[in-house]
Every structure is written in structure tokens, then in C-alpha cells.
Amino acid sequence: MEMLEYFYQNRPQNENFVPRKCTLDDHPRINLFGARGVGKSALVLDYLANLDKKNILYIDLDDPNILFAPLGSLQNFIDKEAIETLVLDHYNDNDISLPKVKQLIIVSRESIDDDSFTQIKLTPLDFEEFLAFENSAHTSASFSHYLKIGSLPRFAISHKATLLETKEFLKSKFSLEEIRLLGFLALFATKQISINQIYTRCKEHFKISKDWLYKTMQKLQTEGIIHLVEDYQPSASKKLVFYDNAITKYLNRNLTFIMLFEQAVVLELLKKDEEICSFYNLGYLYTDGVLTILAPFDSEEAVWAKCQKNISKLKLAEIQDAKIITVANSYEYTIDGIRFEAMPFYEWSLVDFEV
Structure with missing residues (x-):
């Protein structure tokens, strides 16, 4: 039990945590999953910070010491210390018998195949979340920064990705x-x-x-x-x-x-609809039938001409609405009953794209 005692007494703490849209609750069995670097450990540690520390056991399964100290006595330790919330971080189909505990949180890269768990997926920062990491009051300037340093929390916190x-x-x-x-x-x-x-x-x-x-x-x-x-x-x-x-x-x-x-x-x-598809050379179509057209620097006239040229494809696909995503331009028009509305990315993602 010496290894478990170490984890019990040395739970890591967050530094400079910025709240995310995704949150955890008191569901008895949670699987928090997502790609490498999206902030899963930080999110679960923030959740634990609001609980009574004497009732928490956080185990980092990536800790190399576990190789030499198996966790076979885990259930006994939970019972002995009256642990209520157990976190198994960096879980990867580890050879561990899941113990009985009031709340079990498994943190993994992929969702685990167990229907008794509430599945919570954490994705990289979207633009709205990224703004919470920024000091700038200007969303247009923050968008340029977003493209430069990406959408992973560790780079957003340091404001750089060297x-x-x-x-x-x-x-x-x-x-x-x-x-x-x-x-x-x-x-x-x-x-x-x-x-x-x-x-x-x-x-x-x-x-x-x-x-x-x-x-x-x-x-x-x-x-x-x-x-x-x-x-x-x-x-x-x-x-x-x-x-x-x-x-x-x-x-x-x-x-x-x-x-x-x-x-x-x-x-x-993809955050809104995992079933999007690429639509010819125009942009992306998602399941509610809205076409997203990419035109970062194109003039209104150039985009109109492109849409007019491809209008038969849009009508054949029964598209009624199209969003034109730009860097700075805003305008709108209608062609053969199809409405086209252009707006900058930073407006589209914050206003028009609310899920």
C-alpha cells in the first residue's frame, strides 16, 4: 500500500487553470476522454479541487513507479481511507480490477467500452474557449494569435508555441x-x-x-x-x-x-457536427444542410461569381443556406433562392455558431 499512500498524500495541483466549456459532475462512473494534450488531467484536477481532499485518491497510471508496485491492494486502501472519489488518469486498458467506490473517474485517450460509464469527450480549445486564455480585448487580434499558437491549452496558457x-x-x-x-x-x-x-x-x-x-x-x-x-x-x-x-x-x-x-x-x-463532408471545392456541408464556404481574403464579387458558377450543385444538394467565412468582410446576397451570408471567423464562431 506504500505506493497508494504516496498518491493519496501527493495529489498534483493545477497551475493557472482556465475553465472549460466541458465540466464534470457527481455521476458515479465517468469516462473523460480526448486526444493527447487537450487538457484532460487539468480538468479532472480542477474538479477534485472542489472536493474534500481526504476522500480523494488520484492515481497517475503513467507513473513509472507503478511498474514495480502493483495496485492489487487498491480496494483495501479505498475501504481503509473511506475514499469516495477515485481517479485513474492515463488509463489505457490497464490490467486493473476496477474497485467499488462512490465515484470512479477514468481518464483516457479513447472512450472505454463500458456502458455503465457516462462518456465525456474533451476536445481542443475552440475559439471561444481560447479567448478565455487571452489578455487581448480585440477578438480580431486574438484570432490571428489562435491560428498561430493553436488550440492546445498548454500553448494557450503560455501565449506562445515556440x-x-x-x-x-x-x-x-x-x-x-x-x-x-x-x-x-x-x-x-x-x-x-x-x-x-x-x-x-x-x-x-x-x-x-x-x-x-x-x-x-x-x-x-x-x-x-x-x-x-x-x-x-x-x-x-x-x-x-x-x-x-x-x-x-x-x-x-x-x-x-x-x-x-x-x-x-x-x-x-466538427465540434458541432461530426458528420460534416467536404463539398466540391467550395467548403463543407453539415447535416442540417448548411454549406460553409471558405473565402478568407476573396472579394464579395469573386465569391459571388464562384457561387453563381456552382449554383446548380447547391440546388441539387438542396442547400438553402450558406455561410461564407472570411477574415474581415461581412456581406450577404441571394442567388436563385439560396441565401449567402458572409462574416469574419471570429464573429461566426462566437455568434452564428452557438451549439
Whole structure:
């Protein structure tokens, strides 16, 4: 029980925690899950800070000392200390018999397969959450910062994502093989590509097995590190999007502002509707039939001409409403009964995009 006593007496504390939209409650069994670096541990520690510390046991399953001190006496320790809330952080199908306790919180990268748990998914910061980390009163300036430093809390708190910090984050969260694969995938960020094409091109640069690639791609998708967005046309390849701009930018120094802008828009859309699809070369369509068109710097006239040229595709898809996402422009018009409304990203994400 010595290891359990150590965890009991040395629960980590948050520093500079900024509240998130996602919250925890007193449900008896909770699975908090989400991708690496999205702030799961900070969120659960903030929840624990409001409870009586003598009734809490927080166990970090990533602690290397656990390798030499199995947790077989966990139930006895819970009973002895009258533990009411147990947290198993960094859970990864560990060989642990889940004990009986008033409240059990499991923190993992992927959701666990157990219907008795309330599943709570934590995603990277959306723009509204990011603003809570910012000191600027100007949302337009904060948007530029958001594109630059990304959507992971650790970079938002420090207000920077230097090359060294991003490198250290990757090294601490991913294996060398995963980093190598992510580096290759970043070359195709916001582009259409199939997993078979990824395999064919990867093996030209480094040794890789098809089995490992397919399993790792599935793991990265399930966890939410990458997204392969379906195309409106079933035969077309999926579009690859990363979960964070700072990481993508570090892995691909040739990433343009347009690509970063597109990733930011897609990530906002995915928070609202995981069933979005890429719609030709115009933008993204989600299940309520609204088309999101990306036009960061395009003039109103240029966007109108593009929409007019593709109006038959919109009508065939029975689209009645389209949102045009820009950097700074606002305008609206109607073409053949379809309403088009343009607004800057920072307005769209905060006002028009409330879930």
C-alpha cells in the first residue's frame, strides 16, 4: 500500500487553470476522454479541487513507479481511507480490477467500452474557449494569435508555441514512429488523400508495414489527432485535417495561412457536427444542410461569381443556406433562392455558431 499512500498524500495541483466549456459532475462512473494534450488531467484536477481532499485518491497510471508496485491492494486502501472519489488518469486498458467506490473517474485517450460509464469527450480549445486564455480585448487580434499558437491549452496558457516547446510536446506525447508518420501526414494537411496513397508514399521514404500504418491511422483518428473528412462525392478521397494548427505548422513549415484558416474552420464545424463532408471545392456541408464556404481574403464579387458558377450543385444538394467565412468582410446576397451570408471567423464562431 506504500505506493497508494504516496498518491493519496501527493495529489498534483493545477497551475493557472482556465475553465472549460466541458465540466464534470457527481455521476458515479465517468469516462473523460480526448486526444493527447487537450487538457484532460487539468480538468479532472480542477474538479477534485472542489472536493474534500481526504476522500480523494488520484492515481497517475503513467507513473513509472507503478511498474514495480502493483495496485492489487487498491480496494483495501479505498475501504481503509473511506475514499469516495477515485481517479485513474492515463488509463489505457490497464490490467486493473476496477474497485467499488462512490465515484470512479477514468481518464483516457479513447472512450472505454463500458456502458455503465457516462462518456465525456474533451476536445481542443475552440475559439471561444481560447479567448478565455487571452489578455487581448480585440477578438480580431486574438484570432490571428489562435491560428498561430493553436488550440492546445498548454500553448494557450503560455501565449506562445515556440519550435522548441512544440518539439518537446511531440516527444513527450508521441513515439518516434508516430512523429515520423505525423510529419509525413502534415504534408497533406487540408488535402484529399487515401490511406492506400499514404502507405504507397510513406514506404518511399522510410520502412513501414501496411498493418502498422492502418492500425496507427485508425488509432490517431479514433483519438482525434487527425480527421479524415468524407467528401460529398462518395468516390472521392477523404480530406486530411489535424487537431491543432501549431503542431501542423511545426511538422510542415510550408503550411500557408489559407491551410491554417481551413483547419480552424473545420475544427469548429466538427465540434458541432461530426458528420460534416467536404463539398466540391467550395467548403463543407453539415447535416442540417448548411454549406460553409471558405473565402478568407476573396472579394464579395469573386465569391459571388464562384457561387453563381456552382449554383446548380447547391440546388441539387438542396442547400438553402450558406455561410461564407472570411477574415474581415461581412456581406450577404441571394442567388436563385439560396441565401449567402458572409462574416469574419471570429464573429461566426462566437455568434452564428452557438451549439
